[in-house]
Amino acid sequence: MSKYQSYKETVLEYSRLLSQKGYTVGTGGNTSMLIEGENKIAITPTSMDYFGIHVEDICIVDFDLNMLEGNYKPSIETEMHIEVYKHRRDVNAIMHTHQVYASIFALINEPIPALFDEVTFNIGHTIDVIPYGLSGSHLLAQNIIHQLSNRCNCYIIQNHGALNLGMSMENAFRNVELLEKIARTYYYAMNTGRPITKLPDTIVSGLCEKLYEKQDQEIARKKEAGR
Numbered sequence: 001m002s003k004y005q006s007y008k009e010t011v012l013e014y015s016r017l018l019s020q021k022g023y024t025v026g027t028g029g030n031t032s033m034l035i036e037g038e039n040k041i042a043i044t045p046t047s048m049d050y051f052g053i054h055v056e057d058i059c060i061v062d063f064d065l066n067m068l069e070g071n072y073k074p075s076i077e078t079e080m081h082i083e084v085y086k087h088r089r090d091v092n093a094i095m096h097t098h099q100v101y102a103s104i105f106a107l108i109n110e111p112i113p114a115l116f117d118e119v120t121f122n123i124g125h126t127i128d129v130i131p132y133g134l135s136g137s138h139l140l141a142q143n144i145i146h147q148l149s150n151r152c153n154c155y156i157i158q159n160h161g162a163l164n165l166g167m168s169m170e171n172a173f174r175n176v177e178l179l180e181k182i183a184r185t186y187y188y189a190m191n192t193g194r195p196i197t198k199l200p201d202t203i204v205s206g207l208c209e210k211l212y213e214k215q216d217q218e219i220a221r222k223k224e225a226g227r
């Protein structure tokens, strides 16, 4: 049995959850986890139905994109995932989805502002749109790097879908659900044609401070552990 078994199990379990809940369709989307203390990730294979694969089919890939374990090619978005882990030391899990309501904003190129306390506390002050790059391209990975410094946990990818980050897989999945909730309500609110109220700036900065504190603690924890 692989020493990365528990990572593979979690990646597969949550990928199936994404499909079941309709956050991705067919073989779309991809899920990964950082292997703590090693510059490696566990990631879903490309173009495979999550219910048609087994735990041992989850790939282990190092930061130089070498596949170390797995039976199929890793996700075409592996470079994108690795760049996020390199640039955001607070992140331990990533879920790339094609979730429907967030995808509306990927088409109209409109960021989602801070509208709800619990969303801001978990995701950050904005959900920005990352400029388009072909799926799996180096350009898309580069476009994402440029946005990561805003310390937010969700991004909309233009004409594509969404990118959700978390300190754990549970956190990343919760952010997928929060993103879909805010995208859905914002979309319906826009359709009423009525003015939309946003959270006051002071509240937003207070909530973000709490988020940054958690991120800093996680980065410090890894540093202390020599990771």
Ligand SMILES: [Zn+2]
Pocket (backbone or CB within 6 Å): 028, 029, 096, 097, 098, 135, 160, 161
């Ligand atoms: Zn995609």
